[in-house]
Amino acid sequence: MFEIKTAQSNASSAEALWLDLQQQLAGQDYQFGFVMGHHSRIPLLADLPMCNYAAHWIGGSSCFGVITEHGVFLKQDSVAVLMIRDEDGHYGSASAVIEHQDIAKATQQALTQALQKAGRPYQVPELVWCMQPPGTEEAVLGQIEKLLGKKVPVYGGSSADDDVSGLWVQYDGQAIYQQAVVIAVLYPSVAISHFFHSGYIPTQHKGIVTKAQGRLLHEIDNKPAVDVYSSWLNKKITANYMQETTLTPLGSVIEQDQLDLPLYMLSLxxxxxxxxxxxxxxxxxxxxxxxxxxSETPRLLSRTGTMCDCARSVLPQQKVSGGIIIFCGACLLSIKEQMGLVYENVCTSLDGAPFLIAFTFGEQGYAVDQTNRHGNLMYATVLFGEDDADC
Incomplete structure (x- = not known):
């Protein structure tokens, strides 16, 4: 039997949160739990016996809140869980604190333990989910690929707060962290499908990166990057950079020989x-x-529903039990008052099936060039079917 169920709470105390979850989950047992919520509420979980519901958890903080099939909860007081009951599947999750900036070591430790907990240490999972603090994503993905190879899809979203002030947290079912890698490995008994893309299109402005170091872009076409970017925008940005640049990010070309059109991974x-x-x-x-x-607001609002349609189209008989959706927190900040349209689009696409939308500061997914990548302003969708995965 495979089933997905969500529960949501706006409780301000651990006791009230636990009561809300008990009432909605009806004391049932699950194999895996995914939890996201506002950074002020996720810490309440540390005082609750969440492992009573599921042995394996992954989650963290989401910008402003969450959306589920029950509604839009963006008032900075929400927590939501998505629970998977799958008696024929296997799941495992584990965490490791990042010590001395050794992201690779933490990732290796968390992934190895997650595989062991799933009881499948020598079998590659159908999908890996990762949760980490912003700034560590490329190193996390690189280490997962080193251990599992390039063909295992890796999805996730970096923990977030409301204004990039560093209040984000991660959660592993037992403890709260600010600098940890949490990894879940999934071997579901049903088919899964996934999609990773953005709601942006290229303009005519292009240039070559002539000097860069990690996330610092020094020069484009041998000119100061700020000067080139400002000339492309035909204006000089002087305040609140993220809100002013959300609709005009930079895109790196992804090489893809099979397609005539270039593909882009976004950097904000x-x-x-x-x-x-x-x-x-x-x-x-x-x-x-x-x-x-x-991009434009209508495209950002419609993209999630379109991605759910794409992901659903490849499931057996297009049947869907539910899904996890990652939506960029920066995009949310630019269209927050209109997120009811996103909710309606996803509900329609999934025919009312359970889902959880989280808002992250960095998105990870399996791009169309069959490579796991980290990007900004992206959308990631993972849907679970109803038929056996071997169908």
Whole structure:
């Protein structure tokens, strides 16, 4: 039997939160739990026996709140869980604190323990889910790929707060962390499908990265990056960079020989430095082409429903038990008052099936070039079917 169920609470105390979950989950047992909520509420979980409901958990903080099939909860007081009952499946999760900036070691430790807990240490999972603090994503993905290879889809979202002030947290079913890697491995008994994309299109403005280091973009076409970017926008950004750049990020070209059109992974400018350097929320590589990307509010609002349609179309008989959806927190901040349309689109696409939408500061997924990637302003959708995975 495979079943997905969600529960949500706006409780301000651990006792009230536990009562809400008990009433909605009806004391049933599950194999896996996914939990997201506002950074002020997730810490309440540390005082609750969440392992009474499921042995394996992954989660963390979401920008402003969450959305489920029951409604939009973005008033900075919500927590939501998505529970999977799958008696024929196997699941495992584990965490490791990042010590001395050794992200690779923490990732290896968390992944190895998750595989052991799933009882499948020598079998690659159908899907890996990761949760980590912003700034660690590329290293986490690189280490997962090193251990499991390139063909295992890795999805996730970096923990978030409301304003990039560093209040984000991660959760593993027992404890709360601010600098930890939490990894879940999934071997579901049903088919899964997934989709990772953005709601942005390229403009005519393009250039080559001639100097960069990690997430610091120094030069485009041998000119200060700030000057080039400002000329592309035809304006100089002077305040609140993230809100001003959300609709005009930079896109790195993904090589894909099978497609005629170039594909882009997005990087969001978050700070401009006096030396002409742009600080980004994702790494860029020297020698790669960058393009100024563009989007509009209607496209951002409709994209999640469209992605659910795409993911559902490849499930057996298009049957869906539910899904986990990652939505960029920066996109949320630019269209927060209109998120009811996103809710309606997803409900329609999934025919009322349970879902949880979380808002993250960095998105991870399996891109169309069959590579696990980290990007900004992206959407990630993982849907679970109803038929056996072997169908």
């Amino acid at each position: 400018p978050i700070d401009f430095h006096s030396d002409g350097t742009i600080e980004l929320f994702a790494e860029v590589e020297e020698g790669k082409e960058l393009c100024l990307m563009s």
